Each structure stands twice: as structure tokens, then as C-alpha cells.
Amino acid sequence: MIYLDNSATTKPLPEVLESYMKAATTYYANPSSIHLLGSEAERLLTKSRNMVAAIMGIEANEVLFTSGGTEANNLAIKGIALQHQNRGKHMITTQIEHPSVLEAFRGLEDLGFEVTYLGVDQEGYVDPCDLENTIREDTILVSIMSVNNELGTIQPVQEIGKIAKKYPKLFFHVDHVQGLGKVPMNVGQSNIDLCSVSGHKIHGLKGTGALFVRGNVTLFPLLHGGSQENGKRAGTENLPAVVAFAKALRLIMDKEQNHLPELISLQKYVRHQLSQIDSLLINSPVNSAPHIVNVSLPGFKPEVIIHTLAQRGIYISTKSACSSKQPDVSSVLKACRIDASRTTSSLRISLSYQNTVTEIDQFIQALKEAIVHLKTSMGR
Amino acid sequence: MEFDHILIRYGELFIKGKNRKYFERKLQSNLIKKLKEFNNVRVSKKRDRMYVLLNGEDPYQVMNKCQLVFGIHTLSFAIKVEKDADVIKQAALAALQDSPEARTFKVSAKRADKEFPIRSQDLNQLIGGYVLSNTEGITVNVHHPDVELKVEVRNDAAYITAQDYPGAGGLPVGTTGNSLLLLSGGIDSPVSGYLTLKRGVELEAIHFHSPPYTSERAKQKVLDLASELSKYGNKIKVHIIPFTAIQEKIHRETPEGYSMTIMRRMMMRISAQIAKQQEILSLTTGESLGQVASQTMESMNAINEVTNLPIIRPLAAMDKLEIIGVSRKINTYDLSVLPYEDCCTIFVPKAPKTKPTREKASYYESTVEFSQDIADAIEQSYIVEVNGNEESKDEFEDLL
Numbered sequence: 001m002i003y004l005d006n007s008a009t010t011k012p013l014p015e016v017l018e019s020y021m022k023a024a025t026t027y028y029a030n031p032s033s034i035h036l037l038g039s040e041a042e043r044l045l046t047k048s049r050n051m052v053a054a055i056m057g058i059e060a061n062e063v064l065f066t067s068g069g070t071e072a073n074n075l076a077i078k079g080i081a082l083q084h085q086n087r088g089k090h091m092i093t094t095q096i097e098h099p100s101v102l103e104a105f106r107g108l109e110d111l112g113f114e115v116t117y118l119g120v121d122q123e124g125y126v127d128p129c130d131l132e133n134t135i136r137e138d139t140i141l142v143s144i145m146s147v148n149n150e151l152g153t154i155q156p157v158q159e160i161g162k163i164a165k166k167y168p169k170l171f172f173h174v175d176h177v178q179g180l181g182k183v184p185m186n187v188g189q190s191n192i193d194l195c196s197v198s199g200h201k202i203h204g205l206k207g208t209g210a211l212f213v214r215g216n217v218t219l220f221p222l223l224h225g226g227s228q229e230n231g232k233r234a235g236t237e238n239l240p241a242v243v244a245f246a247k248a249l250r251l252i253m254d255k256e257q258n259h260l261p262e263l264i265s266l267q268k269y270v271r272h273q274l275s276q277i278d279s280l281l282i283n284s285p286v287n288s289a290p291h292i293v294n295v296s297l298p299g300f301k302p303e304v305i306i307h308t309l310a311q312r313g314i315y316i317s318t319k320s321a322c323s324s325k326q327p328d329v330s331s332v333l334k335a336c337r338i339d340a341s342r343t344t345s346s347l348r349i350s351l352s353y354q355n356t357v358t359e360i361d362q363f364i365q366a367l368k369e370a371i372v373h374l375k376t377s378m379g380r
Numbered sequence: 381m382e383f384d385h386i387l388i389r390y391g392e393l394f395i396k397g398k399n400r401k402y403f404e405r406k407l408q409s410n411l412i413k414k415l416k417e418f419n420n421v422r423v424s425k426k427r428d429r430m431y432v433l434l435n436g437e438d439p440y441q442v443m444n445k446c447q448l449v450f451g452i453h454t455l456s457f458a459i460k461v462e463k464d465a466d467v468i469k470q471a472a473l474a475a476l477q478d479s480p481e482a483r484t485f486k487v488s489a490k491r492a493d494k495e496f497p498i499r500s501q502d503l504n505q506l507i508g509g510y511v512l513s514n515t516e517g518i519t520v521n522v523h524h525p526d527v528e529l530k531v532e533v534r535n536d537a538a539y540i541t542a543q544d545y546p547g548a549g550g551l552p553v554g555t556t557g558n559s560l561l562l563l564s565g566g567i568d569s570p571v572s573g574y575l576t577l578k579r580g581v582e583l584e585a586i587h588f589h590s591p592p593y594t595s596e597r598a599k600q601k602v603l604d605l606a607s608e609l610s611k612y613g614n615k616i617k618v619h620i621i622p623f624t625a626i627q628e629k630i631h632r633e634t635p636e637g638y639s640m641t642i643m644r645r646m647m648m649r650i651s652a653q654i655a656k657q658q659e660i661l662s663l664t665t666g667e668s669l670g671q672v673a674s675q676t677m678e679s680m681n682a683i684n685e686v687t688n689l690p691i692i693r694p695l696a697a698m699d700k701l702e703i704i705g706v707s708r709k710i711n712t713y714d715l716s717v718l719p720y721e722d723c724c725t726i727f728v729p730k731a732p733k734t735k736p737t738r739e740k741a742s743y744y745e746s747t748v749e750f751s752q753d754i755a756d757a758i759e760q761s762y763i764v765e766v767n768g769n770e771e772s773k774d775e776f777e778d779l780l
Binding site: 019022034036039042043044047048051243247250 | 595596597600776778
């Protein structure tokens with residue numbers, strides 16, 4: 001099997017699963033219980049939190065564990081909106097965000113908030129000037145993804161952070177789910193107030209993730225109850241999930257530090273091989289995130305290609321898994337004003353540190369054969 | 381261009397006379413211990429200055445650690461370069477860029493090596509001009525610059541330093557003797573320990589543990605506090621004293637109004653004995669005048685009767701808010717406010733005497749036999765060594 005759908009999710013590492021198992025079997029006590037078992041669990045929780053904070057370059061009390069990226073995004077956006085609506089009810093995001101961001105904003109629109117959805121250029125880049133021109137007296141939140149999940153476009157987070165800093169009433173949220181471990185970002189020093197990350201995109205487990213919340217930022221909780229996670233997210237801490245996330249984070253950051261050049265050259269290789277195929281167009285910008293290559297094969301139904309490849313044990317995807325149940329058009333590509341023949345025929349190849357050149361060769365071979373086969377069978 | 385060393389200046393106030401060598405040696409050895417994790421770092425001593433040679437280690441990480449070491453007045457990153465005008469001006473520019481916030485600067489060049497062809501004044505102009513033409517929005521201000529670029533041309537090389545970073549002040553830990561800190565787990569005692577360390581005192585700590593009235597967590601909290609404190613000095617030995625039997629006895633057999641005074645006296649007696657065993661010459665407490673019933677003048681007088689060791693009370697004349705301010709600065713506040721029972725909050729009498737007398741305290745104690753309990757407590761005490769400067773052997777290592 002050749003798995004090239006790592007932006008949808010990744011295969012959990014055995015080490016992570018082991019940690020999960022061990023934490024779940026040994027440290028099952030409630031970290032809030034006052035007996036010895038509880039205190040052991042609490043120590044493990046604290047240790048995990050400290051480790052995550054140290055890796056990300058932030059303070060331990062700025063780490064808020066969640067059930068994943070979707071919850072982190074929802075908590076950041078709704079939490080800021082509801083908590084700070086007395087400052088203003090206008091918020092800014094882009095047209096190419098993940099559904100867990102876009103739909104959260106749509107929901108808030110129903111409650112009377114006003115949202116500006118910034119457009120992007122042909123490669124998916126947001127224009128920081130555009131953004132600054134959109135900021136108003138009553139703008140309370142800017143939410144931008146660091147890396148687009150379909151195209152791999154890396155947004156100018158640093159620059160946007162500098163702009164956001166000029167407006168003290170404004171909070172800045174970054175959805176870093178796709179970038180974590182592949183696109184280095186200094187969370188502590190980029191004027192970021194909130195940052196979402198997820199475990200299952202970094203060879204961790206589904207249902208794990210975190211929101212990094214800058215020290216003094218207050219949020220209206222999505223979940224009320226106990227005072228866990230600084231009172232920002234109630235519910236008994238999911239300690240095995242936390243441990244698994246911390247471990248996955250440590251391992252991916254180790255990869256980012258030591259093996260990023262290999263991933264980048266593997267991506268270059270993929271791009272080069274794909275560019276040799278007639279009629280194939282590469283949609284991802286040249287300086288995209290090192291694990292995503294988005295292409296279009298105008299005239300071909302992407303679903304048919306996916307299924308053809310899957311028959312040979314090769315897995316890629318059309319657009320993001322979270323929106324692929326809707327009809328074929330990619331809303332991200334559409335927002336980039338790419339023409340219809342391309343937006344309806346896009347494919348995404350997404351890599352991990354585990355993929356090899358041999359796998360890429362086999363994939364390219366299979367793709368070429370599929371194209372030839374489909375051309376003849378569809379009479380073109 | 382990368383910084384290759386950190387220049388350390390210590391206040392000259394304390395380094396006069398014969399103590400100077402002793403002071404410097406201690407500071408050097410404290411620095412070496414503090415920077416142990418950086419394998420390539422070397423600490424060298426020259427006339428009235430010290431240099432931390434980075435040898436490729438991360439300058440900012442090393443700087444952060446150095447800023448915790450008492451006895452240092454200010455620190456600067458420095459670059460050592462060959463005595464070549466072009467190289468010097470490039471290095472000066474790089475040094476300035478360490479302070480991205482800086483809007484104004486001035487150059488102070490000193491030509492110690494008179495063989496060097498460019499005179500100090502000309503060097504100032506040369507470097508200043510180069511910096512101005514290679515930066516944006518930065519101007520010269522000779523009176524109150526944000527950054528003073530110091531350039532020294534010496535015989536061996538040219539040295540360039542920029543921004544001054546504040547040191548921790550105080551005296552090198554270990555230069556003014558040792559003390560036993562009574563560590564409860566509240567806000568005050570860690571602050572007291574910090575201030576004592578700052579005056580160059582080496583610390584051990586003592587903690588009274590009363591299971592099941594106080595929990596393992598309460599003990600762990602105290603160890604964590606000691607570990608935070610040790611970051612400002614050396615490793616700390618924490619003496620854990622089993623105190624349950626004595627507390628129960630006090631509660632049972634002495635009048636309620638005096639139980640707290642007597643408990644404190646017992647703690648002092650035990651602390652004094654441990655100090656004697658360890659050859660420690662003083663006790664340190666977090667007492668602050670008027671804070672609670674045990675800290676009235678009468679109370680301190682009654683408690684102090686049982687020992688003639690000097691008792692250092694750095695917080696005696698500080699306001700609670702000042703104390704909290706320090707505890708936040710030294711990262712002990714969040715630990716201190718964790719809500720576990722400690723030995724001072726359990727068995728609290730409803731109405732403790734705020735004006736106890738020595739006579740009455742002695743009288744009530746004399747009716748009860750305590751000496752065996754005290755001997756037992758000391759006999760059963762044990763030492764836990766904490767060192768926040770080293771990553772401890774982690775019980776969860778295989779999990780994370």
C-alpha cells in the first residue's frame with residue numbers, strides 16, 4: 001500500500017499507540033482526584049503540558065488540550081466572539097479556510113455577527129494589505145490558516161501578526177493544523193493569540209489536539225462544567241489522549257528539525273515527475289508546504305482516478321476530506337478564481353516523512369497508466 | 381555574524397579587598413554549574429570581568445540562564461573579530477540588530493591598541509556611518525541612545541558589544557554562609573528563600589509533613605517549590621520531618637488558644653536541631669509582621685524563645701502585595717496557591733492567641749512530654765534532594 005493522503009489523516013505511530021495504551025491502563029485515575037493515584041495522573045498531565053509548551057516555545061498555562069482541530073477552531077472563534085462581543089461584532093477570515101472555521105463563522109453570522117471573508121490570489125495567498133484595509137473599529141478577530149489544506153499555500157502569518165499587533169482590540173487566531181511539524185512557525189513570537197493544532201495529522205490519534213491561548217486571553221467556553229483547562233474547557237482530562245498528543249508532537253518536531261530537507265526534496269521530486277505528464281496542471285504554488293501537491297487533470301473526473309489508483313493500493317484524494325461529500329467543485333480552487341475545468345478535476349497528493357522515492361515512482365507510473373487507460377476507455 | 385561570547389560585569393561594590401578573589405571564584409563556579417547543560421560553553425575570568433565563551437551554543441538560551449545567577453550586574457552579547465575596519469563595522473551592525481526595538485544608537489569606540497591605524501574618533505564616525513546607511517528608521521543619539529555600541533580594539537582582537545541585559549544582582553550564592561529555610565508551601569516562604577539566596581546564602585530547606593492530614597501532593601508541592609528556588613542557586617536538600625504525632629499531641633493536650641504558638645515552637649526546636657546536625661548557622665522564615673496570628677510581635681517573641689540561632693526574616697517588613705509580586709516574578713506563585721492542606725492550615729484553632737507570652741507557652745509545654753516525640757521526628761526525618769537546574773530522571777520518560 002502506498003498512502004499519499006497524509007493531509008486527510010496520518011497513520012498513528014506505534015510509539016504513540018504504546019504511550020496511549022500505557023497511560024490508559026496505568027494512569028486511569030482522574031487527575032482531579034485528591035488521592036495518590038489522582039496525583040500521579042495529575043503529575044503526568046502537568047509533565048505533558050510542560051513538554052508541549054516547551055516544544056512550542058510558550059508557557060504551560062497557554063496550552064489547552066482539546067479533542068482535535070475542529071474543536072480548537074470552534075473554541076477559538078466562538079470563544080472570542082461570545083466573550084468579547086461588547087468590543088465589536090466584526091470578524092475577518094478568508095474564503096479558503098477549513099470548514100470548521102468557515103462554518104463556525106457562518107453560525108455566528110446567524111447570531112448577528114458580521115464576517116468578512118477575504119479573497120485570495122490564484123495561488124491561494126491572502127494579501128496582508130487587503131486584510132489591513134478590512135480591519136474596522138469593531139473588528140475583534142482575525143482568523144487565518146497557516147497552511148491551506150488543499151493547495152499547501154503558506155500564508156504570511158508573521159506579517160499578518162505584525163498588522164494585528166497594531167490593533168490592540170483585535171485577537172489573532174491561526175489554524176496551524178496543516179502546518180504543524182512541516183512548516184516551522186514560532187507560536188510564541190508571532191503575535192498570535194490563539195493557535196489550533198491536531199494530533200491525527202502528525203501520526204498521533206484522532207480525538208487529540210490543542211488550542212494554544214496566549215496568557216491573558218479570555219474565552220467563552222464551549223463546554224461548561226469543572227474548572228479543567230483553566231476553566232476554558234470543562235470535562236475530565238483525557239489523559240491518554242493528552243499523552244499521545246504530546247508524544248506525537250515531540251516525534252514530529254524532531255522530524256521537522258532533522259528531516260525537513262528530505263521531505264522538501266521528495267516533494268520537489270513529486271512535482272517534477274508530475275510536471276512531465278501531459279495535460280496535468282500543478283495548482284500548488286512553488287513555495288507551498290512541503291507535504292502537499294495539488295494538481296488538476298482537466299477533462300478527467302477526479303473520483304474515477306482515485307478509485308483506479310485505489311485498486312492498485314495507492315491512496316490520494318480529491319479535495320479536503322471534510323468537504324469532499326459535497327459535489328465535485330473545490331471551493332478553495334474556486335476562491336482562487338481558477339477556471340472551472342481545473343476546479344472540478346483537482347487531485348491532492350499529500351506526503352509524510354515516511355514516504356519514499358520508490359513509492360512516488362510507483363504512484364507516478366500508476367497515474368500515467370490510469371490516464372492512458374481512462375483516455376481510451378472514455379473515448380478521448 | 382553570530383555572537384561568540386557573553387560579557388559579564390559584576391558590581392564593584394562588593395569586590396573590594398581580600399574577598400574579591402573568593403567572590404569571583406564562587407561566581408565562576410556557580411556560572412559553570414548553571415551552564416552545565418551547554419557542553420561547549422566555557423567560562424573564563426579576566427581582570428574584573430568574566431566571559432562566557434559560547435563555542436556555537438545558542439546565545440539567547442545561555443543568556444537566559446546567566447540572568448538567573450546572583451552576583452552579576454549586567455551582561456552583554458559580544459563579538460570578537462579581527463582588527464580590520466570592514467569586519468569591525470559589519471560586526472557592529474550585526475550587534476545592533478540584536479535589539480530590533482532600538483530606534484537610536486551611538487558608537488563608543490576605544491582604541492587600546494595604539495598600533496591600530498584608525499583613531500577612536502574616526503572609528504566612531506566610520507562605524508556610525510556604516511550602520512546608518514545599512515538600516516532604516518534608526519538614528520544617532522549621543523545622549524540617550526537605546527543602544528550603545530561599544531567597540532574596543534585591543535592587542536589580541538576587536539571586541540564589540542551592544543545592548544546591556546540586566547543581571548540578577550545580589551551576591552554569588554555560597555559567599556555569605558548557609559541557612560535552613562522553613563518551607564511550608566505558602567506564598568511567603570519561597571519568596572523568603574529567594575531573597576536569602578540573593579544575598580549569597582546557600583540554602584537547605586525543612587518541611588513538616590503530617591500524613592494523613594496533609595497529602596503527598598502537599599509534599600510534592602513543597603519539593604516543586606524548592607526545585608524552583610534551586611534555579612537561583614544550587615541543588616537544595618529538603619529535610620522532610622514527620623510531624624503527625626506531635627501535631628496530634630499538641631491538639632489533644634494543650635489549650636486551643638496556644639496550640640499554634642506551641643506548634644511553631646516545636647518546629648523551631650526541630651529546625652534548630654537539624655541545623656546543628658548539618659552545621660547550618662541560621663534559620664530563614666517567611667514571617668511577615670502582622671500577617672496572621674502567629675506573626676504578631678508577641679507571637680514572634682514567644683516562638684523565638686526556643687532557639688538562639690539567628691532567624692532571617694526577609695519579609696518581615698514587606699507588604700503582602702510586594703511579596704506576591706516577587707513570587708510571580710520567580711514563578712512560585714502558581715505553585716503556592718495550589719489548594720492543598722498544609723501543616724499550617726490543618727488544626728487551625730478557632731481563636732488563636734494573638735498575644736501569647738513566653739511564660740504561658742513554656743508552662744503549657746511543661747505539662748506534656750514532648751522530648752521523645754521530637755527525637756523520634758528527627759530520627760525518622762529524611763532528605764530529598766531537588767535540583768531544578770537539571771532535567772530530573774523522569775518517571776514518565778517512556779510515556780512521553
